[in-house]
Amino acid sequence: MFKVGLIGCGNMGEAIVKGLSRKIKSTDIIVSDINPERVEYMVEKYNVAGSSSNRRVVENSEIVILAVKPKDLEETVSPINDSFKGKVVVSVLAGISIPKLKNLMKDSFIVRAMPNTPALVGEGAIGVSFENDSPEIKEKIIDLLSSLGTVVEVDEKLMDVVTGLSGSGPAYVFMFIEGLIQGGIKGGLSYNQSRELAVQTVLGAAKMLKETGEHPSILRDKVSSPGGTTIYALHRLEEKGFKDAVISAVEEATKRSKELSK
Numbered sequence: 001m002f003k004v005g006l007i008g009c010g011n012m013g014e015a016i017v018k019g020l021s022r023k024i025k026s027t028d029i030i031v032s033d034i035n036p037e038r039v040e041y042m043v044e045k046y047n048v049a050g051s052s053s054n055r056r057v058v059e060n061s062e063i064v065i066l067a068v069k070p071k072d073l074e075e076t077v078s079p080i081n082d083s084f085k086g087k088v089v090v091s092v093l094a095g096i097s098i099p100k101l102k103n104l105m106k107d108s109f110i111v112r113a114m115p116n117t118p119a120l121v122g123e124g125a126i127g128v129s130f131e132n133d134s135p136e137i138k139e140k141i142i143d144l145l146s147s148l149g150t151v152v153e154v155d156e157k158l159m160d161v162v163t164g165l166s167g168s169g170p171a172y173v174f175m176f177i178e179g180l181i182q183g184g185i186k187g188g189l190s191y192n193q194s195r196e197l198a199v200q201t202v203l204g205a206a207k208m209l210k211e212t213g214e215h216p217s218i219l220r221d222k223v224s225s226p227g228g229t230t231i232y233a234l235h236r237l238e239e240k241g242f243k244d245a246v247i248s249a250v251e252e253a254t255k256r257s258k259e260l261s262k
């Protein structure tokens with residue numbers, strides 16, 4: 001019996017497997033995908049077990065992680081729904097509610113998680129909701145998911161916001177970093193110099209927030225010397241509606257997650 005079976009070896013599935021292999025032996029993980037090349041790649045790269053059969057993955061695993069796209073959920077689960085009996089199923093599918101999952105896999109325990117791709121380097125942000133308050137299962141799943149990064153339990157009603165904030169959030173940060181890099185290049189730095197400086201600036205700022213617990217506005221003020229460069233840049237960002245754009249981005253992704261759940 002494998003500790004974890006994962007169905008769907010795409011971007012998120014790979015990040016999850018990479019993250020989990022920090023906590024459990026890769027030989028305790030089995031994966032499947034309709035694309036045999038993805039299974040082969042995962043077996044080669046992460047030394048996990050692989051199968052062409054979703055049923056085999058489910059029947060031979062204690063915990064089953066679903067990492068297919070929302071549109072593929074029914075065709076993935078319906079043909080093998082009897083195999084989920086007695087299993088703990090962790091779904092990472094955006095917008096798919098616990099009741100909807102329970103309806104498809106009646107005799108299993110449903111966990112809904114919203115990770116993000118930094119799970120690949122063990123620095124993910126993972127929102128998690130449980131179908132009920134079973135302490136044993138909660139402890140086991142939170143311990144397992146903690147290998148992917150920081151786990152935050154939320155009421156399932158807020159899972160769409162988690163998706164909009166941290167599920168999709170890495171993409172917003174990548175776009176911001178791209179802008180920093182292009183700003184550096186515009187000023188004459190090489191791509192590599194700009195990339196190095198931009199990535200470390202974002203990493204450093206996030207680490208400061210994490211370690212000081214300070215409000216972002218306090219740390220932002222500490223950079224803004226009176227009459228200096230930063231306040232001019234911040235004024236420009238306000239003129240361009242930077243913060244409003246970020247808030248709207250989270251709102252739009254949240255809205256889309258709600259639409260996916262219809």
Ligand SMILES: NC(=O)C1=CN([C@@H]2O[C@H](COP(=O)(O)OP(=O)(O)OC[C@H]3O[C@@H](n4cnc5c(N)ncnc54)[C@H](O)[C@@H]3O)[C@@H](O)[C@H]2O)C=CC1
Pocket residue numbers: 007008009010011012013032033034035038054067068069070072075076092093094114115116117167168
């Ligand atoms: N990419 C991300 O940053 C995040 C994705 N998610 C969720 O993770 C899920 C997967 O997203 P991605 O990895 O980005 O998509 P993806 O398209 O990269 O991966 C999905 C995989 O599922 C496989 N698949 C499709 N139907 C299947 C079936 N019937 N049986 C077995 N495998 C099947 C596909 O071949 C593909 O490899 C989605 O539900 C998404 O909402 C959640 C958080 C973050």
Ligand SMILES: O=C(O)[C@@H]1CCC=N1
Pocket residue numbers: 094163167168
């Ligand atoms: O874009 C998506 O639908 C998935 C869910 C959160 C991040 N990627």
